[in-house]
Amino acid sequence: MTSSDHIQWFRSAAPYINAFRKKTFVIALTGEQVRSQLFINLIHDIALCHHLGIRLVIIHGSRLQIDELLQHQGVQSRFHHGIRVSEASSMPTIIQAISQVRHTIDARLSMGLPNTPMSGSEISVISGNFVTGMPLGIIDGVDMQYSGKVRSINSQAIHSLLGDHIVLLSNIGFSRSGESFNLPAEELACQVAISLRAEKLIYFNRDFIRNPDTDQFSTAQCKAYLQQGNLPKSLHSLLSQAIEAVNHQVRRVHILDENLDGGLLQELFTRDGAGMMVTNLFYEGLRKASIDDIGGILELIHPLEQSGALIKRSREQLELEIDYFHVIEKDGMVIACIASIPDPQTPVAEVACVAVHEDFRNAGFGDQLLTAVELEARKQGLTHLYILTTRTSHWFLEKGFSEQGIDFLPASKRQAYNADRGSRVMAKSLTEQG
Ligand SMILES: CC(C)(COP(=O)(O)OP(=O)(O)OC[C@H]1O[C@@H](n2cnc3c(N)ncnc32)[C@H](O)[C@@H]1OP(=O)(O)O)[C@@H](O)C(=O)NCCC(=O)NCCS
Known part of the structure; x- marks a missing residue:
């Protein structure tokens, strides 16, 4: 060494x-x-x-x-x-x-x-x-x-x-x-x-x-x-x-x-x-989403879309992306969700639609979801996760993400970038230690 x-x-x-x-x-x-x-x-x-x-x-x-x-x-x-x-x-x-x-x-x-x-x-x-x-x-x-x-x-x-x-x-x-x-x-x-x-x-x-x-x-x-x-x-x-x-x-x-x-x-x-x-931290109620969760996810993210914290997702889009979602279920209710959408050309995935129901915040559920997505991305051999965020950059900073320029985005995403929204690009390397 x-x-x-x-x-x-x-x-x-x-x-x-x-x-x-x-x-x-x-x-x-x-x-x-x-x-x-x-x-x-x-x-x-x-x-x-x-x-x-x-x-x-x-x-x-x-x-x-x-x-x-x-x-x-x-x-x-x-x-x-x-x-x-x-x-x-x-x-x-x-x-x-x-x-x-x-x-x-x-x-x-x-x-x-x-x-x-x-x-x-x-x-x-x-x-x-x-x-x-x-x-x-x-x-x-x-x-x-x-x-x-x-x-x-x-x-x-x-x-x-x-x-x-x-x-x-x-x-x-x-x-x-x-x-x-x-x-x-x-x-x-x-x-x-x-x-x-x-x-x-x-x-x-x-x-x-x-x-x-x-x-x-x-x-x-x-x-x-x-x-x-x-x-x-x-x-x-x-x-x-x-x-x-x-x-x-x-x-x-x-x-x-x-x-x-x-x-x-x-x-x-x-x-x-x-x-x-x-540990049950990673597993209790945390699982990959299925088509049956779409109603629960829509209910969870609707108020956040209304407030502008999340970009609006239609039911059709959700149906197409459901395999990329993880949810946490408690007592039959979806209380948190996250998506990790892989780029078709490069070994990176976009983390999106991170949401924890208001009544369940600050209990580590967001952290568990992100950890689960990271573990899976590492197994798949991805090199980076990135997120576009307007209000949560500090939360992601604390999880090891750092701010990047728009150039970091994969080509398809760069073209679709909405400059009016002014989202920050944050990314985390999965290949470095730490
Ligand atoms: C961001 C969010 C997913 C975090 O979920 P959570 O389960 O409450 O998160 P955790 O329990 O793992 O972490 C809570 C910690 O993060 C902090 N935190 C929460 N939101 C934050 C934000 N926007 N910026 C900085 N820190 C934040 C809390 O104060 C708390 O800190 P503490 O542990 O020092 O008390 C949740 O607040 C949420 O759903 N927000 C609305 C949707 C949203 O903005 N999603 C991000 C889209 S990019």
Whole structure:
């Protein structure tokens, strides 16, 4: 990589850095990861995220370490439905194993040796009794003893610490009666992300769904995979948690390849994914339009045509162009639409007829539509999107478009350009990073 590549890469990361500052991410680490050779690099990457202003909560599991320590003491663990029965007599050992993992993470985040990526890094890590646990109880006649589930999370206390500190939570919950419960880390991470209304919940795993067309999955698609019933157990569990989190307002859940060095940074700061993402942001109600949507689209855009925000489109024109439209439907009503009309001669497409119903503005629907159109245009190998706009140039500026001269327009469009309307030509390159 030359130095200009580095600069280009750094610049291309800037929009992500800006978007993530002050956002809350919950990162779930497994006990195995803490042992892995890649762990030290992951810690450097986590430290970097913290220094870039991301509010981080780290949850760690300890399964491997608990197994080892119990084995070392000659204790054979019992499992029921894949969950360890945490017996009273084993709890001191279980707590010891959990504490060891937490100490390792604490110690690694405290490093600051010169000539390392942590040089000059001073990170304050705080752990505490933020999680209340309760017993899982008796399942099919088996008393799960000190294996527990999350009862509540003191999200207010965690919120007050984030930003200045990284909050580190072990897979343990304390009860009102002063007992400690061994919690599943994946579930704890999911519940913490929900209670904090986190922007992202990030898991690591060996297995994830590989689809050559996309690394983004809706909860409906994930449910379909779960129903097929042939997923590896760990992925099954993570997908269930991901669905739960997204259904409770966590915007995006990532399942990253635990064996990929730098996967966290790759997923967060580049367009190349490092695993899979579960979100409904792009999919819930967003779909390609069909001929049945014409009535709904006309109803949506009519007031905007009246006010001059959009150019008038006849029903006939809409019928001809309907395949180029995406819509967002809510409760049977078209609440937003966008068209992306490819030029027949050049690899560019015009974005047109962008409209979000007044009652649904400022909720990110416009952004979702534009993102969907961009994704599709990239897949089709288009080099640019452009738009003619009179009133919304700043909205498009914020989405990475920049103003161009009339000459930018493809020939056919240039001839039809209405100088009286005075629309600005804005375009976005799909080939540059950023
Ligand atoms: C422009 C439009 C599609 C945006 O849809 P949306 O779903 O409200 O957009 P998002 O939620 O993704 O973005 C909202 C943000 O954009 C800002 N925004 C909205 N319209 C804007 C405009 N004309 N110029 C600059 N910023 C604008 C909002 O203030 C909000 O900012 P915030 O997040 O800092 O609060 C919608 O306002 C609309 O339908 N406008 C009328 C039709 C129109 O003008 N279409 C464009 C034709 S070229």
